Amino acid sequence: MIELAFLILFPAIVAFLLLAFKNGQVRNVVVKIAAGLIGLATIILLITYFSSGLVLFSVHLETAAEIMFVISLLIAGFILYLGIKQRKYLAVILVTIQTLMFIGIEGWLAKDVQQVSNLFIDQFSLIMAAIVGIIGTLICVYALAYMETYHAHHPEIPDRQNVFFFMVFVFLAAMFGLIFSNNLLWVYFFWEITTLASFILIGYSKTSESTNNAFLALEMNLLGGIAFAGAIIYLLIADPTGSLLGIEQLLSSGQALALVPAVLISFAGITKAALMPFSSWLVGAMVAPTPVSALLHSSTMVKAGVYIIVRFAPVLSGTTEGLIIGLVGGFTFLLGSAIAISQSNAKKVLAYSTIANLGLIVACAGVGTYKLVWAAILLIIFHAIAKSLLFLCVGTVEHQIGSRNIEDMSGLIVRMPKVAVMMLVGIAGMFLAPFGMLISKWVAIEAFIEAQFGLIFVAILAFGGSITVFFWSKWMGKIISVDPHVTREADTLKSEKRVVLYILAGLTVLICLIFPLISSSLIEPFVLSVYGQTARLSQDNIIIMAMMLFLLMIMPFSMLLPRNGARKVPPYMGGRPASSDMKFLGSMGVTRDVTLSNYYLNDLFGESRLLMAGTALGFGLILLAMIVLVGMIL
Amino acid sequence: MMSPVYGLIYILLAPIAGGLVAGIDRKITARMQGRVGPPLLQPFYDVGKLFEKENLVVTRSQDLYALCYLVFMLVAGALFFAGGDLLLVIFAFTLSHIFLVLGAYASSSPYSFIGAERELIQIIAYEPMIILSAVGMYMVTASFFVSDIVVSSIPIVLYLPGVFIGFLMVLTIKLRKSPFDLSTSHHAHQEIVKGVTTEFTGPNLGKIEIAHWYEYVFLLGFIFLFFAFSLPIALLAIVVAYFLEILIDNTFSRVKWQFTLKSAWIIAGMLGLINLAVLYYLSGGLQA
């Protein structure tokens, strides 16, 4: 219990400390110590609770509810003020509606509520806590070095790093709170704080583009927040004593009662996880500094969205609503991956890939059989690690070469070999056997076949999975091409960045090796406790994958073997003699240079067309879900 | 149950079988064209000669990628013949193909670059269909393990006719036969010189060739799975299917990648999906 309180409150305290101090060196020290302590506390938490199953905690703090109420009103007021100032009236309307709903809940409906267990922990929370506590803190440390360079490169952006780190640590506290809360009111409170954090951090640079994108994110998340509030209102009307407000209690009360709030909360999860039709806010959020993209918009905040849907998966399982939510996720996976083919901006590729994989997790959760929930949790773990590694690598590369375009990353293995290798590990971790994401997709295919209407999802996975092979491979190809135009860059990587990248790359490989352990100690007991049966990967397959991983790791050492000298020649240019940097004498006696650029298949996979299709499809499905929902309520 | 012995046999004997298949291919092609053709063992002479040549590279990492291509092709095929999980086999094959693509990218040469892009398009063209084939086999035999599918007495191909035709179509892509030999070809198509294999010489090219032989044996084994209920019919099917591929190779010209991608996804994919959907509906859900 003390660990939970520490993890929720300590980052909040650190946040206010960081807000006060503008001195960079003090900030460095404070962030590093705080990150270390949070990481340590997370590990202690893991060790303490990993075999204890579900544990509920009662927190008798009547004042907690009142504090939350006040903070929520302050935040609402703040957003109202900004919204009016920036003339974003949609945001103003949405926040007003939401605040009114919230006041209604707190002031009227929730007056007689007696909630006993506000906090809880089980294996799933442990996994999420590990992601936030370990990956999140690593990204914080990385951000120290990144933001220094960021402001050096962009002197026109006002240095508000104290606000930046304040918001980041507030966010960490909110994520812990979200994960550990059993009381839906508390979940809702922390949920809204993460929305605020995202809003402020996206708009950090205060350019008009980032302000607009920040408000877009805010509006879509507020929409989700309204649905969440709606779910709470429904629950309080159904049982005014508030006994259904606990997630555990709600889940055990049976499908009939829990379905409507589950769907509404899933809608909130869909907006937070940026599934179609709400994906544009995540793509727009890429204007934020890269640690923000890594922390909020790939490994943690958006995971909160899918986390809550996976929590309610047992409720959604086997229902039409669940199927529709699953389809929203599935088509997001298919279309998101397809759009990623036509993008050359590295962060946009990562954004669409994130959207696609979140869609896959929601597809698993929506259909919700026990095997699929197992696959979904695996996906969450692997995606968080690999994606954060990739974002941080892209951030490092961007600062070094001054561009985030994949075409400019040609020959990265020559320019920045260590970072290039880590990037390769990250990309391989996203789609290659025997790395994690592929294992999860494989498990998902096998699990979908047995589900009702699973064939649609199998088709989506088959086609979508192949599509991901394309855009990841061509990125890999660009990185490993030994481009004669480039030379090795001086190694100016700051130690914070380097250490964090190494740790994350090592974790990516390590988790692939030990995931059977994680599965048997955490995931399987969780699935077992929720569904009464659990899935697991067969022993043979695990051994085979371990062998493959081992083989992959030792193959590069074959280059150290002595060989009877391979002679180097330039590439074949159709007979045209070329200089070593690939300049050749073209027609009309003009010396030409060779440029190689990837296929982007814009006609087939163009963003505008597919995004339109995705938005329409997503919108249609959500509309359908709403109609069914209304039908159920009535 | 999986038996590593068969995997080992595969590793040792498949090059011989694959080389013979390649030799028969060239002989029949020659006869179709009214020529005498090379001796049956010609592919072995070719590979032997390649290992006698000097190793020219643009960058030394090409050696690594060619070796990885061969090694993981071996691993994937051995997994298949040892009776492993069919989906894992497919993904292991994808892994090995990616190494070939990376090898082509590494040299930063225009022709192998285009070859690599086209190879990737080929991969995404055939992969959905192959996954659907594996799914179809699961739906009929209730197991993903090759060891179970092979001993099953159910005539799989009768339940999966659409899937089988779709599979034959993407087999053309996998075997690099006209009209889908976009990225590299064994024949004289020289539009992008040799595509993915342009910058590989001597021993590296030899390794790639041997890896292709391993792949042939795997693909023929996959055809076998459809007919596993009866050995003579299966062997006949393999012979007929491969002959059909050679015939198609000699009668069609190469198409553009747009057509490859669209036809593989729309025709093969839809054939496969409709087949699976009908199967699902008829069997009233799944025998779990």
Next chain:
Amino acid sequence: MTYLKRSPWIIHYDASSCNGCDIEVLACLTPMYDVERFGIVNTGNPKHADIFVVTGSINEQNREVVKNIYEQMPDPKVVVAVGICAASGGVFRECYNVSGGIDKIIPVDVYVPGCAARPESIIDGIVKSLSILEEKRTKMNSPAAKKDTPSGGIQ
């Protein structure tokens, strides 16, 4: 006996030939003469080739190209100059833009005379080059040559 003799792969280049000899070279691949019987394949990639079949007398435009193709071929390799133009410049020998034979640019191993050279002569020339190829192969592997000196370069 090496495998080189059984699987010679050729690359054919037209160095400003009138195309007469080229047509004869390609005729060898047709069913009439069918050199694939000997394992000969016309690969368009010098990196895969053993025998460089050149026709035509070289001019300024393709002088560098011929050198480049020769350098792109891995050892052991032979050059077969087909046609009298390739051997000595033929009727164009005195022209201002013609180098006058392949051996002015790269070392030639076999000359196949004729204008245009007949397929039978071409095949005979290639078969002769095979034994030269084998000699080069043995020399390549001998201890004297096994130092790290690049072979086959041009001065």
